[in-house]
Amino acid sequence: MASDTVSQTASVDIATQFEMARSDYLGRKRMYIIVFWVAFVAALALAVWHSGFSILAVIDGLPRTSEFVVRMYSALTIENFYADLIDWFWNFEEWLDALFVSLLMAFLATVIGTTLGGSLSFYASRNLAKNYAVYFVTRRMLEIARTVPDIVWALIFIYPFGVGPVAGILALTIHTTGAQGKLFAEVNENIDHRPIDGIRSAGGNWFEEIRFAVMPQVMPNFISYTFWRLALNVQAATVMGFVGAGGIGYELINAVKLLYFLDAGAILLMVICTVFLIDMASEKLRHYIIGKETLIG
Amino acid sequence: MSVKLADLTPEMIARDKERFPLVFTAPLGERILRIGVPWGMIVLVIYCLDRFGFFSDKFWGSFGRMGIMFSQMFPPTGWEYMDEFTYAIGETLSMAFIGSLAGGILAIPFAFLASKNMMPFRPLQFGTRRFADILRASDYLIWGLIFVRAMGLGPIPGIMAIIVIDTGILITLYSEAIENIDRKPIDGIKASGGGRLQVMRYGVIPQVLPVLLSNALYMFESNTRAATILGIVGAGGIGFLLSDNLRAFEFSNALTIILMIIAVVYGIDYLSKRLRERFIHGDRVSQGHDRPMERIAAELRNR
Numbered sequence: 001m002a003s004d005t006v007s008q009t010a011s012v013d014i015a016t017q018f019e020m021a022r023s024d025y026l027g028r029k030r031m032y033i034i035v036f037w038v039a040f041v042a043a044l045a046l047a048v049w050h051s052g053f054s055i056l057a058v059i060d061g062l063p064r065t066s067e068f069v070v071r072m073y074s075a076l077t078i079e080n081f082y083a084d085l086i087d088w089f090w091n092f093e094e095w096l097d098a099l100f101v102s103l104l105m106a107f108l109a110t111v112i113g114t115t116l117g118g119s120l121s122f123y124a125s126r127n128l129a130k131n132y133a134v135y136f137v138t139r140r141m142l143e144i145a146r147t148v149p150d151i152v153w154a155l156i157f158i159y160p161f162g163v164g165p166v167a168g169i170l171a172l173t174i175h176t177t178g179a180q181g182k183l184f185a186e187v188n189e190n191i192d193h194r195p196i197d198g199i200r201s202a203g204g205n206w207f208e209e210i211r212f213a214v215m216p217q218v219m220p221n222f223i224s225y226t227f228w229r230l231a232l233n234v235q236a237a238t239v240m241g242f243v244g245a246g247g248i249g250y251e252l253i254n255a256v257k258l259l260y261f262l263d264a265g266a267i268l269l270m271v272i273c274t275v276f277l278i279d280m281a282s283e284k285l286r287h288y289i290i291g292k293e294t295l296i297g
Numbered sequence: 298m299s300v301k302l303a304d305l306t307p308e309m310i311a312r313d314k315e316r317f318p319l320v321f322t323a324p325l326g327e328r329i330l331r332i333g334v335p336w337g338m339i340v341l342v343i344y345c346l347d348r349f350g351f352f353s354d355k356f357w358g359s360f361g362r363m364g365i366m367f368s369q370m371f372p373p374t375g376w377e378y379m380d381e382f383t384y385a386i387g388e389t390l391s392m393a394f395i396g397s398l399a400g401g402i403l404a405i406p407f408a409f410l411a412s413k414n415m416m417p418f419r420p421l422q423f424g425t426r427r428f429a430d431i432l433r434a435s436d437y438l439i440w441g442l443i444f445v446r447a448m449g450l451g452p453i454p455g456i457m458a459i460i461v462i463d464t465g466i467l468i469t470l471y472s473e474a475i476e477n478i479d480r481k482p483i484d485g486i487k488a489s490g491g492g493r494l495q496v497m498r499y500g501v502i503p504q505v506l507p508v509l510l511s512n513a514l515y516m517f518e519s520n521t522r523a524a525t526i527l528g529i530v531g532a533g534g535i536g537f538l539l540s541d542n543l544r545a546f547e548f549s550n551a552l553t554i555i556l557m558i559i560a561v562v563y564g565i566d567y568l569s570k571r572l573r574e575r576f577i578h579g580d581r582v583s584q585g586h587d588r589p590m591e592r593i594a595a596e597l598r599n600r
Contacts, residue, residue, distance in 0.1 A: 044398070047391035051452040051533065058457065061448035065457075068447040108345045111338060147562050148555060149526045151438070155543045156551075160363035165349050166356065239438040243529065243540065249438075253530075256442055272434045279430070 072265025089266050095251060099270055102247030105169050105240065106233035113176025114226050117142070120177070121184035122210050127196075128188055130206065139185065145178025150236050154245040165246025172233055172240070183225055184218070191217045224286045231275075231282035238271050366548055375542075375550035382538065382554060386561055388452050389534035393517065393524040393565070396456045400463025400520075401513035407464070408471030415475060415501070425468065432465025437523040441532040452533025459520050459527075467516060474508040475501065510576045514569045521565045525558050 047053070089095075122128050124142055129135035153171035161167045195213035204212065241249025248271060255263040314321050322328065350356055375382070409415045411425035440461050444454030483500040491499065528536025535554060542551040 043394065047394045050387050051391040051395065051456065053391070053395055053453060053456060057448070057453050061444070061453070061457070065444060065447040068443065104345050104348075108342060108349075111342055144559065147522075147559050149522055149558075151526045151529060152539065152555065152558070155529075155540055156366075157363075159366050159543070159546065159548075160359045161356070162359070166351070166359075169349060235434075235436050239436045242438055242442075252439070253442065256446060268435070268439070271439070272431070275434045276430065279434070 068261075071261040072268065074262070088262060091263070095248065095267055095270060098241075098248040098251050099238075099274060101165055102237040102241070102249070103234060103274070105165055105172060105247055106230065106237040108169055109172030109176050109237070110226065110230045110233050113173045114180050114222075114229065116173070117177040117180030118184055118222060121181045121188060122214070124181055124185040125188035127191075127193065128210065128214065139182075142178045142181035142185070145174050146182055147178070148175070150175040151239065151243060154240055154243050158244060163244040165240075168237065168240035168245030168247060171245060172236060175236075176229060176233060180225065180229060184222055187218050187221045187225075188214060220289055220292070224289045227282045227285045227289070231279050234278045235275050238275070369546075370548040370552045373549055373552040373556060375547070375553040378538075378550065382535065382557060385528070385535040385538050386557055389524045389528075389536075390521070390561065390565075392452050392455045392459060392527070392534055393521040396459025396524070397463055397513060397517040397520045399456075399460045400467055400516065401509075403460065404464045404467035404471055405509070407468045408475060409497075411468055411472040412475040414478075415497075426472070429465045429468035432461050433469075435462075437462055437527060438530055441527045441530045445531045450531040450533075455524060455527040455532030455534060458532060459523060462523070463516050463520055467512060470512045471505075471509055474505050474512070478504045507576050511573045514573050514576075518562075518566050518569045522562055525562070 120138055120142060123130075123134050124138040126135060129138070150171050153174050154167050157167035157170045161170065191214060195217065196209055199209045199213045237247050237249075238252075239249045241247040241251065242253045244250060248267060252264060252267045252271065255261075255267060323331070346352060407425055407429065411422055411429060413422060416422040416425075437458055440458035441455055444457045448454045448457070478501060482504065483496055486496050486500045524534050525539075526534075526536045528534040528538065529540045531537060535558065539551060539554045539558070542548075542554060
């Protein structure tokens with residue numbers, strides 16, 4: 001019967017349509033996968049060729065690396081342990097002073113950078129900025145401050161401000177401002193907009209909006225990120241000295257350049273221990289803040 | 298028995314304040330912290346600024362030199378060195394790519410050792426976590442310095458430095474992802490008689506692979522930034538040319554290099570973001586297309 005044939009043809013059509021669409025889809029997916037893998041292998045081959053990377057060079061170099069590390073730490077003997085320790089850390093006071101300078105640099109840069117970056121972040125958030133121009137300019141400036149590596153800022157500031165911690169502090173501050181600003185702006189963009197609407201409808205101006213609607217929501221995140229940034233800045237401050245911008249990096253790179261392996265080992269040990277401790281403290285404080293937030297929130 | 302607000306007398310309030318002081322104010326310790334910590338920080342900041350010479354004439358005089366420097370920076374020049382710069386940028390990208398790839402793969406076995414659910418033997422799990430912490434304790438430049446002293450100049454020590462730190466960070470991130478998986482597929486495989494290896498292959502890896510890839514790609518962005526500066530200690534890439542030009546007061550050349558660095562970092566950030574979106578949200582082959590299969594399936598359902 002006519003209607004039977006029509007419905008039969010129609011349902012066969014649908015099934016074939018489905019199969020055709022599915023094989024089409026699988027074909028496209030296969031194409032994407034093939035293209036991706038070809039591009040990936042090509043990029044890898046190009047990278048290996050361009051950089052001259054070879055596994056042989058690595059295998060050749062690893063024993064030299066371990067030999068290097070061993071020479072840095074060969075000062076201690078079991079018999080004479082205490083005396084050797086004193087001998088190894090002969091310049092302990094000066095190194096401790098330099099390390100303390102690095103810590104102060106990191107602290108200063110984190111505090112000032114977070115204050116600046118935090119304040120600017122309200123202008124750099126899509127939902128809080130007064131108009132698009134303010135948002136765009138502030139956001140781009142923060143991104144540039146963040147994208148230029150902190151060492152590069154230090155190199156830039158060494159010419160005007162001379163060798164010493166000032167260049168390093170300015171560099172870290174600007175980089176921190178950019179990094180915190182962008183991070184905080186992203187946090188600001190993800191908040192609940194209802195308190196903001198509430199303040200606005202109760203007649204508050206922009207500052208009151210920020211103070212009473214936004215800040216209570218974002219403060220735990222801000223503080224948590226600040227502790228993390230403090231730990232990162234301590235690490236960064238230790239290497240600022242590599243280019244002469246103050247702190248213990250200067251002692252470390254001098255010891256390595258003059259081939260004073262034992263000194264380098266001692267300083268490196270001090271740096272690693274400090275960074276370790278600051279990392280653990282930062283993590284504990286962050287989990288405390290997050291814990292408080294989940295208890296309240 | 299309810300008390301109306303109008304009925305409250307000052308004597309009642311004073312009596313309650315005496316009996317339950319903590320309801321009205323914070324405990325003494327917290328109050329000290331609340332006042333002391335911000336003021337302490339302000340005092341410390343001012344002390345630091347003074348100690349480092351931010352209030353001295355030398356500091357304020359330096360802004361003149363900074364003005365000179367910025368005026369010499371613009372416009373960016375150095376186009377005659379462009380092939381050198383491009384070669385160095387290529388080296389930087391190669392370093393970041395190989396380092397991230399190797400680190401991303403190397404971290405996987407260690408991450409299984411470092412997860413509480415995959416490695417019930419606590420000392421080994423704890424030890425691997427601490428090992429990863431030690432790898433990340435030093436900055437890229439410090440590892441770069443060590444490897445340059447051991448292996449000579451060039452991009453290979455830079456790649457090694459990136460691998461070391463990348464592995465350290467990824468072991469931590471990977472193991473957190475492995476600890477956060479759903480137990481149900483694992484129980485299902487065990488119930489159907491699967492051994493340890495099958496549990497890993499069919500239960501853990503499918504759940505965890507998108508997160509691993511996303512983390513590895515995020516580290517690729519971070520490693521690119523690090524690769525740009527590793528050249529400062531001689532470990533390859535554009536860092537050496539940059540520090541060279543800055544030390545020689547070639548500020549306009551340096552600006553060109555900085556602009557190239559910014560462009561490269563932005564580019565890699567964008568690439569990494571797009572790839573991560575694709576991995577986390579499944580494949581988007583049919584996004585924006587007609588989605589014929591969904592349409593046909595819906596039609597079949599409605600018949």
